[in-house]
Every structure is written in structure tokens, then in C-alpha cells.
Amino acid sequence: MHSAPSAGPAEGVADADEAARLAALRDYVDVRADPPDELQAVVRLATRVTGLPLAVVNIVDEHLQRQLAAEGFERADCAREDSMCAYTVGARVLVHAPDARRDVRFAANPWVDGRMGEVRAYAAAPLLTPEGLALGTLCAFGPEPRELTGTQRADLHDLAALVVSLFDRERRARREVLAREAVLRAEQAAGTARELQTALLPPSLPRDEAVTLTPRYLPGADGAAVGGDFYDAVRTERSLVIVMGDVQGHSAAAAAFMGQVRTAVRAYVSEGHEPSAVLERANALLVAGEAELFATCCLLSLDTATGEVTVASAGHPAPVLFSPGAPRALAVEPGPPLGVSAGACYPASRDRLPGSSRLLLYTDGVVEWPHEETSRGEAAVQELLRTHAGAPAERLADLLLSPARGPLRDDAALLLVDYDGPAPGSRESQVELPGDTRAVAAARAHLRTTLDRWGLVRVADEAELVVSELVTNAVLHTGSGAALTVRHDPLSARLCLGVDDASTSHPLPRGAGEESLSGRGMHIVDVLAERWWVSPRGDGKTVWAELRVA
Numbered sequence: 001m002h003s004a005p006s007a008g009p010a011e012g013v014a015d016a017d018e019a020a021r022l023a024a025l026r027d028y029v030d031v032r033a034d035p036p037d038e039l040q041a042v043v044r045l046a047t048r049v050t051g052l053p054l055a056v057v058n059i060v061d062e063h064l065q066r067q068l069a070a071e072g073f074e075r076a077d078c079a080r081e082d083s084m085c086a087y088t089v090g091a092r093v094l095v096h097a098p099d100a101r102r103d104v105r106f107a108a109n110p111w112v113d114g115r116m117g118e119v120r121a122y123a124a125a126p127l128l129t130p131e132g133l134a135l136g137t138l139c140a141f142g143p144e145p146r147e148l149t150g151t152q153r154a155d156l157h158d159l160a161a162l163v164v165s166l167f168d169r170e171r172r173a174r175r176e177v178l179a180r181e182a183v184l185r186a187e188q189a190a191g192t193a194r195e196l197q198t199a200l201l202p203p204s205l206p207r208d209e210a211v212t213l214t215p216r217y218l219p220g221a222d223g224a225a226v227g228g229d230f231y232d233a234v235r236t237e238r239s240l241v242i243v244m245g246d247v248q249g250h251s252a253a254a255a256a257f258m259g260q261v262r263t264a265v266r267a268y269v270s271e272g273h274e275p276s277a278v279l280e281r282a283n284a285l286l287v288a289g290e291a292e293l294f295a296t297c298c299l300l301s302l303d304t305a306t307g308e309v310t311v312a313s314a315g316h317p318a319p320v321l322f323s324p325g326a327p328r329a330l331a332v333e334p335g336p337p338l339g340v341s342a343g344a345c346y347p348a349s350r351d352r353l354p355g356s357s358r359l360l361l362y363t364d365g366v367v368e369w370p371h372e373e374t375s376r377g378e379a380a381v382q383e384l385l386r387t388h389a390g391a392p393a394e395r396l397a398d399l400l401l402s403p404a405r406g407p408l409r410d411d412a413a414l415l416l417v418d419y420d421g422p423a424p425g426s427r428e429s430q431v432e433l434p435g436d437t438r439a440v441a442a443a444r445a446h447l448r449t450t451l452d453r454w455g456l457v458r459v460a461d462e463a464e465l466v467v468s469e470l471v472t473n474a475v476l477h478t479g480s481g482a483a484l485t486v487r488h489d490p491l492s493a494r495l496c497l498g499v500d501d502a503s504t505s506h507p508l509p510r511g512a513g514e515e516s517l518s519g520r521g522m523h524i525v526d527v528l529a530e531r532w533w534v535s536p537r538g539d540g541k542t543v544w545a546e547l548r549v550a
């Protein structure tokens with residue numbers, strides 16, 4: 001049996017480097033303070049992306065491994081010499097042991113050999129500062145051997161970077177407090193909260209060939225009354241998801257809570273969930289965390305290839321389409337604000353943008369002007385959108401906020417969305433299918449008719465086989481109706497075939513066993529399609545397959 005790895009610096013690492021690491025640790029993490037609330041969301045996500053049941057955020061100082069947040073077990077500190085993660089801190093790279101009991105680095109560690117635990121599968125990503133100093137680890141593990149994929153290890157690494165950014169946010173907040181406490185304690189809280197709030201807004205928004213986003217944020221100016229308005233945009237497999245939100249209250253707590261909400265929403269969007277499912281999961285996270293505040297939020301998912309938009313709202317104003325045509329709010333049935341009601345539902349509505357279009361997403365502060373009724377502010381915004389619908393985005397954004405400048409009762413945030421329109425020549429066809437064996441025949445008939453109309457009969461045989469397998473899976477494993485979507489983008493020479501169903505279980509790729517959800521049927525899809533993927537929804541999923549038609 002080999003001895004446990006050294007608890008000190010890794011071989012070849014100078015004492016000066018360890019001293020620098022410990023200094024950075026004291027700078028980034030105040031062990032006397034409560035850790036950031038968002039860490040619990042991070043460890044939950046770590047278990048999901050790795051498939052391992054347990055996860056923890058550790059920091060490692062001279063004497064202890066301190067567990068700041070844990071999922072699947074009660075966190076507790078241990079001596080540094082007993083720490084598995086001290087090895088990763090010294091190595092400063094992600095360490096993965098599919099079976100720690102058979103790994104010479106860890107076989108004699110008390111967390112592995114039964115004295116403190118029985119860890120088998122183990123992966124730890126270092127919490128690296130920009131200078132390359134390891135503060136600790138984001139660690140995921142389980143009692144059974146397991147090999148993580150490259151994607152799972154990369155996701156764990158990305159979540160570790162998020163932990164460091166949370167530490168950095170806390171560090172910068174502490175520095176602001178220390179810098180101002182000797183001068184004006186009363187103004188310190190407002191200044192720190194405003195800095196925190198601004199830092200939590202995205203420094204830049206994703207670039208897209210078909211979409212231009214123009215943001216504006218105007219903080220409240222009434223002393224310490226700092227709010228939590230926020231916006232964001234995330235590029236997913238098929239869509240650009242635009243987020244607008246508003247946290248209850250005006251305080252440092254509201255600004256911090258805004259960061260928690262935005263982080264949760266961004267994480268669930270990045271996982272591929274549709275807007276209604278994102279809001280349901282974010283709400284469940286906040287309710288489970290017994291949040292004392294709440295937030296309104298609106299998500300708009302824009303399929304840039306087709307112009308289809310999906311909108312869901314948690315008590316937030318609906319997006320306004322103001323070009324082409326007169327301004328109109330997109331129809332959406334709002335659910336309750338996030339953090340209020342356990343098990344709340346957030347129905348999604350769908351619309352289609354008619355070619356080149358402009359939309360506005362905003363918070364209440366845009367229409368709640370000083371000494372004015374909200375209804376008057378809404379009417380004025382509608383008039384601005386009507387009379388300046390063709391103005392340059394930067395000028396229009398300034399015009400929309402100009403009446404709100406001054407001693408605001410609330411923050412004000414907006415996003416102007418300029419969409420160039422669907423890709424030239426792109427086409428789409430959809431059909432609802434019955435929930436029995438007739439579904440396959442109906443799907444094949446619709447597909448044949450559609451491809452014949454589009455002049456794509458040369459790929460009809462392959463497409464028909466793919467659709468048959470996808471629809472068969474949907475009918476067999478949900479017992480409910482399904483829907484088929486056929487999309488063709490001539491510019492990219494791609495034919496996309498999507499089947500909606502009411503199951504949240506995902507089909508497995510080639511190599512799945514006999515008990516897999518889709519049996520051997522997905523092997524056919526895997527062979528014929530250039531690629532396939534799954535888009536989760538709150539009440540089910542869409543399985544997509546893409547074929548080249550050039």
C-alpha cells in the first residue's frame with residue numbers, strides 16, 4: 001500500500017510559491033465570513049455535469065482543508081494531511097482518478113481506505129487565480145468507480161473558474177468596504193452595493209451575425225437605495241436567449257441576490273433548457289435556499305435561423321415588438337416572481353418575427369419616472385417606439401432612458417434587440433402526431449410531402465429512417481402525442497429534423513446497452529445524421545438530428 005500524497009507543496013514547487021499561494025488565499029477568501037450563496041448552486045451543478053453524487057468546494061490553507069459548500073453530504077473541515085485535494089492544489093491541474101482505490105496517489109488516503117470515507121471515483125479542478133495560484137478545489141466524487149468524459153472534466157473546470165470569480169467578487173467588495181470605512185461609513189454600503197451590482201452585469205454581450213443587442217443600465221440615485229436590475233444574453237445550440245430581470249428591494253442584499261439569480265438563470269440556459277424550464281429550475285433553487293427576496297424575470301429565446309421566439313415570464317413585463325408595425329407586447333402568461341412559490345409553473349408562448357424586426361425588453365424603472373404615473377410612462381415609451389422605430393439603436397436607447405434620468409425611485413435597464421430576419425431561403429414545417437403507432441406513418445407522410453415540395457427528395461430515404469426512429473422512441477417511451485419539425489437552411493445545406501415528446505429521459509448514443517431508453521434505434525440515427533442532440537424543455541424534450549443535403 002502506497003503512502004498518502006504529501007500535504008505540503010508539490011515536488012519542485014518552491015516555498016516562496018506556497019507563501020504566495022497562502023497570501024492569495026487570505027486575500028480571496030475570508031474564512032470568518034459566510035461563503036457566497038452561489039457556491040451551493042455551483043456544487044449542485046457539479047454533480048449534474050459529472051454524474052457523480054457528491055461535490056464540494058474546498059480551500060486548503062497551512063493546516064486545514066475547509067469545505068465551503070457541499071452537495072450530497074454535510075460539510076466539515078479536515079486536517080490538510082488527510083486531504084485528497086491538497087494534491088490538486090500542488091499540481092495546479094485537474095486531477096481525475098476513475099478508481100482512487102487503485103490509484104497510487106490516493107490508495108492510502110483516509111478518504112479512500114475507509115477511515116474517513118470510501119471514495120472511488122474522484123475528480124478535482126483547481127481554483128486558480130489569474131496568477132496561477134491554487135486556492136483550493138471544486139471536487140466531485142462517488143463511492144463507485146467511474147471514468148469521466150472529456151466534456152465532463154471541461155465542465156468541472158469551467159465551474160471551478162466560476163467559483164474563483166465569486167471569490168473575486170467578494171474580494172473586491174471587501175476592498176471597497178475597507179477603502180471607504182475610514183471616510184463615510186453611511187455611504188459605504190451604497191457604494192459597495194452599486195459596484196457589486198455593476199460588476200455582476202455582463203461586461204459584454206454575445207455577438208451574432210443576425211442580432212445586434214444594445215443595452216442600457218441606469219442605477220437608482222437615491223442614497224443607499226440600490227436595486228438589482230439585470231440583463232444577460234446566452235448563445236445556445238440553436239438560439240440566442242435574452243434575459244431581463246428585476247430584484248425586489250433597494251439594498252446591498254438586492255444587488256447580491258441579483259448576482260445569484262443571474263448566475264442560476266445563465267447556468268440553466270447554458271444547460272440547454274427552454275425558457276419555461278429555466279424559470280422553473282431557478283425558482284426551485286431560490287425557494288429551496290429560503291431566499292428572503294424575490295425577482296421578476298423574462299426570457300426570450302430567438303431562433304436566429306427561423307425567427308421563432310419563445311417567451312416565458314416570472315412576473316416581468318413582456319417584450320415589446322415595435323418594428324415592423326405598431327408597438328405590441330408579445331403575448332405571454334406570466335407566472336409568479338422567482339423565489340415566491342414552490343412548484344410554480346411558467347407557461348411559454350411562441351411567436352414568429354416577420355423578417356427584419358426590433359424588440360425592447362425593459363425593467364419597471366424605464367416607465368416609472370419621478371413624479372409621474374406608471375401608465376403615463378408606458379404611454380410615453382410606446383410613443384417613442386412608434387415615432388423613432390427606425391432610429392439608430394444607440395440613439396433610441398438614450399431617448400428611452402432620458403425621461404427617467406434624475407433621482408430615480410428604481411433602477412432602469414433595457415435591451416434593444418435588432419434582428420436581421422431569418423436566413424434567406426430558410427424553411428420550416430411542423431405537424432402534430434398522434435400518441436400511438438399511427439404517429440410513425442403520419443410523420444413519414446408529412447416528411448415525404450414536405451421534402452417533395454422543397455425539392456429535397458434525394459435525401460428522403462435517409463431522412464425517413466431518422467424520423468421513423470425518433471418518432472418511435474417518442475411514442476414508445478412517453479405514451480403521449482409527439483410533434484415533428486422539419487427545417488431546411490439552404491445557406492448551410494442542412495436539414496434539421498426535430499421530434500418533441502413528453503419525457504425528460506434522454507436517448508443514449510451508440511454503445512448503449514440492451515436496457516437503454518431507445519434500444520438500438522438511435523444507432524441508425526447516429527450513423528445517418530451528421531450530428532444529433534437533445535434540447536430539454538420543462539415538460540419534456542426535443543430530439544434533433546441534422547443531415548447534410550448538399
